[in-house]
Amino acid sequence: MFSFFKKKTPAGIATGVEPHSEAVKPSTDGVKPSAPAVPAAMAERAMAPSTPLAGQDTPQLDSAPPRKSWMDKLKAGLRKTGASIATVFTGTQIDDALYEDLETALLMADTGVRATEHLLQDLKRRVKDSKTTDPAAVKSLLVESLAELLSPLEKPLVIGRHKPTVIMVAGVNGAGKTTSIGKLTRHLASANASVLLAAADTFRAAAREQLGVWADRTAVDIVSQDGGDPAAVAFDAVTAGKARGRDVVLVDTAGRLPTQLHLMEELKKIKRVIQKAGPAGSPDQSAAQADLPPHEVLLVIDGNTGQNALTQVKAFDDALGLTGLIVTKLDGTAKGGVLAAIARERPIAVYFIGVGEKLEDLETFNAREFAQALLT
Secondary structure, three states: OEEEOOOOOOOOOOOOOOOOOOOEEOOOOOOOOOOOOOOHHHHOOOOOOOOOOOOOOOOOOOOOOOHHHHHHHHHHHOHHHHHHHHHHHHOOOOOHHHHHHHHHHHHHOOOOHHHHHHHHHHHHHHHHHHOOOOHHHHHHHHHHHHHHHHHHHOOOEEEOOOEOEEEEEEEOOOOOHHHHHHHHHHHHHHOOOOEEEEEOOOOOOOHHHHHHHHHHHHOOEEEOOOOOOHHHHHHHHHHHHHHOOOOEEEEEOOOOOOOOHHHHHHHHHHHHHHHHOOOOEOOOOOOOOOOOOOOEEEEEEEOOOOHHHHHHHHHHHHHHOOOEEEEEOOOOOOOOOHHHHHHHHOOOOEEEEEOOOOOOOEEEOOHHHHHHHHHO
16 A cells, blocks of 8 residues: 655556546646556555655656755745754853743744653753753754654545545645645656546635646546535545446545534535445455545645634534644745654644645654754
8 A cells, every 4th residue: 555654756657538427527737647546565565764655657747855945945945943953052051041931932833731740850851861052952852852842743645445436635725735736636646546536615716716727737537516515526536436447536625613503504515425425436345344534534724824723623523533734835934843743632644745836845754853843
């Protein structure tokens, strides 16, 4: 099965268009002949960092930046916060004043009270155990402490246990949800996973057209209905994905605030209707029965919204039972500390983080890399 855990070199996209019902809109730009279903041997192979699938030629879709380039972008996006925290360690001694300044800097970085208290207590323990006397060395210990706190969020998005794997994506307006779906589609297609998009965001006028653009750019098919019921679109997409043997069905839903209770109820309805599509097939023949879709429920959060992002995570998790997060817009004024708050109060896996608008500007989350980018 596919395990999107580390950086992967993208292969050329190879997805196809088969006969469609009226609900399915084929992409017309750059569509190649239909790729075969993922064989069992490939399905069991996890992706290695920066390497293609074994035994395959991998023509580049475009030039993918190496991991170092990605880290440079992430550091640049979090530089403002990193600089604020770094000034704490420019003194000559480790004392109460240093810890007080660090507490203030962490809170200003949107780390939250509970995560800040945890980091300070853990840092003091590490300083004592290591007998550190140099303030500059304390920053390295803080990197270790933050990486350990974030490590439960570092989990892979696994594709292949179900066919299709149905992924429902939610988020508030402006968080970058539809753009993130386009980037995620690129990740999946780069690993030779066949993808079908569902334009279930019928609430926003241009959402269907925007998702259609991403479908064309990534050469995948899209299910949409002009003014259709969102739950019906999602159901049709899952049914079509099963019939056509797609590896993944990605369902875009309407952006809404968690305080818009009637719209949150619509999200719950979409999930219930998707479940009525029945269990997907499983390549594991020993499995008794595959779980009902959706198999993943992802929330896209804006890295610039600070503690409000934690509020969103709690609200959407309570309503839908989230399985993972995509954190976007870590390329400007984002403080980044909210991930520590999430790790402490609602530790839901962070599958991907984004630092820009390009297709390749979405990367798998690595706890240590993130801690280093934030604090060094």
